[in-house]
Amino acid sequence: MRLGVMGGTFDPVHNGHLVAASEVASLFDLDRVVFVPSGQPWQKTHRVVSATEDRYLMTFLATAENPQFTVSRLEIDRAGASYTIETLRTLRDERPDDELFFITGADALAQIFTWRDHQELFALAHFVGVSRPGYHLSLDGALPPGTVSLLEVPALAISSSDIRERVRRGAPIWYLTPDGVVRYIAKRGLYHASERDPRA
Numbered sequence: 525m526r527l528g529v530m531g532g533t534f535d536p537v538h539n540g541h542l543v544a545a546s547e548v549a550s551l552f553d554l555d556r557v558v559f560v561p562s563g564q565p566w567q568k569t570h571r572v573v574s575a576t577e578d579r580y581l582m583t584f585l586a587t588a589e590n591p592q593f594t595v596s597r598l599e600i601d602r603a604g605a606s607y608t609i610e611t612l613r614t615l616r617d618e619r620p621d622d623e624l625f626f627i628t629g630a631d632a633l634a635q636i637f638t639w640r641d642h643q644e645l646f647a648l649a650h651f652v653g654v655s656r657p658g659y660h661l662s663l664d665g666a667l668p669p670g671t672v673s674l675l676e677v678p679a680l681a682i683s684s685s686d687i688r689e690r691v692r693r694g695a696p697i698w699y700l701t702p703d704g705v706v707r708y709i710a711k712r713g714l715y716h717a718s719e720r721d722p723r724a
């Protein structure tokens with residue numbers, strides 16, 4: 525099986541994530557894309573991240589209707605900081621015959637040299653970096669040849685931080701994320717906290 529892996533904090537998941545996964549699945553002829561919400565995103569310690577179960581359930585709601593999409597609890601059930609290298613090792617051990625494609629936005633890919641054991645990442649999966657408005661991706665041949673593909677997806681200037689900030693100020697978030705996620709955020713009262721997101 526050709527398996528796409530889309531990792532993220534997903535606080536909350538939004539249509540930018542879904543379009544990116546759908547586009548990569550089509551262009552790379554993937555059989556399935558598994559969304560992997562981070563348990564403890566160790567590089568996002570500068571802000572409060574929503575509870576793992578909320579992020580997992582929103583990702584579940586957003587992907588449930590697409591037969592090609594699934595959600596994994598791998599990282600949220602694993603103790604400690606979430607490292608992509610451990611996720612890819614686990615997937616490889618569990619599914620030795622699968623070919624793995626790790627899908628990531630341009631902003632995250634540009635930081636890949638700060639990830640744990642980054643030299644080993646490229647042996648475990650092919651990396652697909654998708655364009656994202658506001659981020660110019662230039663890797664300047666820094667990555668091993670043939671291990672990374674860059675592609676343009678329909679530009680969606682949607683981010684989780686903008687959605688959180690919109691909720692905080694009472695602006696609508698309809699159509700930025702699936703309806704079920706909009707309703708879940710309202711039901712759980714997420715993102716209304718008085719603490720401001722320093723990055724928003």
Ligand SMILES: Nc1ncnc2c1ncn2[C@@H]1O[C@H](COP(=O)(O)OP(=O)(O)OP(=O)(O)O)[C@@H](O)[C@H]1O
Pocket residue numbers: 531532533534535539540541544627628629630631632633654655656657680681682683684685686
């Ligand atoms: N609009 C988008 N288009 C393409 N890729 C995206 C988009 N938004 C996020 N991504 C990618 O999805 C992955 C997970 O992103 P993440 O869950 O951190 O969302 P985010 O919108 O970047 O969140 P935040 O605004 O809180 O930083 C990352 O690889 C990121 O680059």
Ligand SMILES: O=C(O)c1ccc[n+]([C@@H]2O[C@H](COP(=O)([O-])O)[C@@H](O)[C@H]2O)c1
Pocket residue numbers: 530531532533534560562565567568606607608609628632638639640
């Ligand atoms: O492995 C690491 O050290 C590492 C460091 C930062 C980010 N990542 C992964 O990159 C993906 C996108 O991360 P983020 O923080 O933009 O949501 C997600 O799957 C993270 O687990 C991984």
